[in-house]
Amino acid sequence: MKYDYLIVGAGFFGSVLSERIANDLGSKVLVIDKRPHIGGNCYSKLDEETGIEVHRYGTHIFHTSSRKVWNYITRFTAFNGYHHQVLTTYRNKVYQMPINLETINSFYNANLKPHEAQEFLKKEIEKNHVRAPQNLEEKAIASVGRSLYEAFIKGYTIKQWDKDPRELPTNIITRLPVRYNYRKDYFVDSRWQGIPLEGYAMVFKNMLKSTNIHIELNCDYFEHRNEFNVTKKVIYTGPIDRYFDYVYGKLEWRTAKFQKEIVELEDYQGTSVMNYADFAVKYTRIHEPKHLHPERKFTKQKTIIFYETSGSDSNDPYYPVNTESNYNLFKKYKALAQQEKGVIIGGRLGDYAYYDMDKTILAALKCYERQLVDSTS
Numbered sequence: 001m002k003y004d005y006l007i008v009g010a011g012f013f014g015s016v017l018s019e020r021i022a023n024d025l026g027s028k029v030l031v032i033d034k035r036p037h038i039g040g041n042c043y044s045k046l047d048e049e050t051g052i053e054v055h056r057y058g059t060h061i062f063h064t065s066s067r068k069v070w071n072y073i074t075r076f077t078a079f080n081g082y083h084h085q086v087l088t089t090y091r092n093k094v095y096q097m098p099i100n101l102e103t104i105n106s107f108y109n110a111n112l113k114p115h116e117a118q119e120f121l122k123k124e125i126e127k128n129h130v131r132a133p134q135n136l137e138e139k140a141i142a143s144v145g146r147s148l149y150e151a152f153i154k155g156y157t158i159k160q161w162d163k164d165p166r167e168l169p170t171n172i173i174t175r176l177p178v179r180y181n182y183r184k185d186y187f188v189d190s191r192w193q194g195i196p197l198e199g200y201a202m203v204f205k206n207m208l209k210s211t212n213i214h215i216e217l218n219c220d221y222f223e224h225r226n227e228f229n230v231t232k233k234v235i236y237t238g239p240i241d242r243y244f245d246y247v248y249g250k251l252e253w254r255t256a257k258f259q260k261e262i263v264e265l266e267d268y269q270g271t272s273v274m275n276y277a278d279f280a281v282k283y284t285r286i287h288e289p290k291h292l293h294p295e296r297k298f299t300k301q302k303t304i305i306f307y308e309t310s311g312s313d314s315n316d317p318y319y320p321v322n323t324e325s326n327y328n329l330f331k332k333y334k335a336l337a338q339q340e341k342g343v344i345i346g347g348r349l350g351d352y353a354y355y356d357m358d359k360t361i362l363a364a365l366k367c368y369e370r371q372l373v374d375s376t377s
C-alpha cells in the first residue's frame, strides 16, 4: 500500500507528527514501531494483578510551562493534578530534593533561617577553594560544599554514570539548585503538571486514531527498509548512529533496568519515587506507581515497586552521555542527516538529547510547522 509519510517510532515525536500530518494536512501516514505497543518510552499500562497503572520505562510526570504544548496535549487527555516531590534516602534517613532549607537543617541538625543558611553554605563552599570547576565533582562542591556533595551527589552519580565524578565533565549537570525555603514541589517552574487521567497509552491512542493513520507494531525499520512505498517523506525517530549503520562508531548511552516486585502492603514507601544516595545501595531509585494516581481507588492490599538500576547498553538507550567525544561524534552524524534527502531525523534518539516530554512535543510541533507545512505550500 502507498503512503505519503512513513513515521518510524510511535513515541511523542513520531505521534505528534503523525497526528498533525493526518489531521491537518489530510495525508496518509504509516506509523511503525519495533515494540509491541505505541507510546515509546512514555508507555503505561494497567497491571492485571493489582489494577495499578505501571510506567513500563520509568516514572513519567508530565510538566510544562509552554501554553502551546499544554493546549495541544489537553486535546487528547485530561490530567489528574499530581504534583511531584523527590525524596532521597541517605544513611537510613529521608531528605527532600533538590536541596532546600529542610534538607540543610535536617542534614546539619540545625534550625537556620533562609539568610543564615545562605551564609552557612557560602562558608562551606569557600572552604574548598574551587574557583573554576574542571569536572563534575568540583562543580558540585562549588555549588553546595563538600559535605552535601558527598552525601547526596557523589554515590548517586557513580551509580548513575559508572564513572568517578572527577572524570565526568562539568556539563553533565546544570548548576545544582539550592532552595533557601521549604518549597518541596520538584517542578517548581512548570505552570502545569500531572499524570494523564486514563494513562499514557490512551493519550497515544487518541492522538493516532485518524483513519489516515495506519499503525504496524513489532516492525523494525531496518528489517523492512526496502519494502515501504512512501511518496513524500520518512520521519525517523530511532538512534541516529543506527540509521547511518554506525559508520563513525557508536554513540554512548546509559540505560535503566527496572525490577518489579509486588508487595502485600497498601503502601510501601509513601511516595512515588525514592532516590537512594548511598553508593553501597545498588539501586538508584525505588518507584511505587500507585502514588501517581491519588484520584484512583485501589481495593487490593497490594502495591507494586520497581527497583531501578543503571547500566550501559546502547541497544537499550535511555540517557545520552554528554561528553565532548560523544558530542563531536553526534555532530558528524547530524551533518550526514542534513544531506539525507526525503528524511527527517528527530526525537530524543535522533537528536541524541535528553528531552522531557513537553520539549519533545514542542520540537515535533516546530518540525511540523517549519519542515512539513512550509514544504507543501
Ligand SMILES: Cc1cc2nc3c(=O)[nH]c(=O)nc-3n(C[C@H](O)[C@H](O)[C@H](O)COP(=O)(O)OP(=O)(O)OC[C@H]3O[C@@H](n4cnc5c(N)ncnc54)[C@H](O)[C@@H]3O)c2cc1C
Binding pocket: 008, 009, 010, 011, 012, 013, 014, 032, 033, 034, 035, 039, 040, 041, 042, 057, 058, 059, 060, 061, 062, 063, 219, 220, 221, 222, 237, 238, 239, 256, 318, 319, 346, 347, 348, 349, 355, 356, 357, 358, 360
Ligand atoms: C527513565 C526516564 C524517565 C523519564 N521521565 C520523564 C518525566 O518524568 N517527565 C518528562 O517530561 N520526561 C521524562 N522522560 C523523557 C521522555 O521519556 C521523552 O521525552 C520521550 O520519550 C521522547 O519521545 P521520543 O518520541 O523522542 O522517543 P521515544 O519515546 O523513545 O520513542 C522512539 C520510538 O522509536 C522506536 N524505534 C526506534 N528504533 C526503531 C526502529 N529501527 N524501527 C521501529 N521503531 C523504532 C522505539 O521503539 C520507540 O518506541 C524520561 C526519560 C527517561 C529515560
